[in-house]
Amino acid sequence: MKPQVVFALGRPGAGKGTQCSSITEHCNYTHLSAGDLLRKERTRADSEFSQKIDECFKRGEFVPGEITITLLRQAMEETMKNDKNKFRFLIDGFPPDVENLRCWTQVMDGEADVRFILLFDCSDEVSISRCLERGKSSGRDDDNKERVEKRIQTYLQSTRPVIARYHKEGKVRAIDASRSVTEVFDDVKSVFDREG
């Protein structure tokens, strides 16, 4: 089966990771977080990509699409090799910019279908307050006010153009992510029920 992909995008702390975990429990989707795959690869001593990933993270730049897509592709192939029924993927935090989107289109068009984009919509205030709260226990070095504000600016400048492109194709399913986890998930479930 050709992989069926849903991208989850939204401001930092919008709840992408939280909702994606629930989706995998209720629907037959495998959750892949681009950020988590990159953070893991960054620490692998034998990785051909770790140095480049480290440089990009330190500079606050996005890792080139070639690397991120290689990791996503490996994760998808591994999942499908273990269970051929697992061909539905929920990819969280990707594509973060038009360069990564261009690369995805070049490499993956024909190999995977992008079904729709789940857009978790919330204000800057909600984004900041959730990241700061998460920062009390997450251990993530980007969960502080300065870095979150910078990540919001990057989201607006770099990720919004990606969303605009998918919007033109009628593929964006926007959800008000500022409500409670359960209320947001009710809407998420409705989207998956409708889209199949």
Ligand SMILES: Nc1ncnc2c1ncn2[C@H]1C[C@H](O)[C@@H](COP(=O)(O)OP(=O)(O)OP(=O)(O)O)O1
């Ligand atoms: N609807 C919600 N209401 C209140 N808190 C929430 C909600 N959804 C998630 N949270 C909490 C859980 C986390 O501590 C924090 C951020 O959620 P998380 O799912 O990690 O966001 P995210 O994956 O979109 O952020 P990032 O892009 O930074 O990884 O907010």
Ligand SMILES: Nc1ncnc2c1ncn2[C@H]1C[C@H](O)[C@@H](COP(=O)(O)O)O1
């Ligand atoms: N190419 C990339 N795709 C997604 N995320 C990337 C990429 N290059 C660097 N990153 C960084 C940006 C953020 O620091 C994290 C995103 O992780 P998240 O858990 O979604 O906040 O990864």
Ligand SMILES: [Mg+2]
């Ligand atoms: Mg996340």
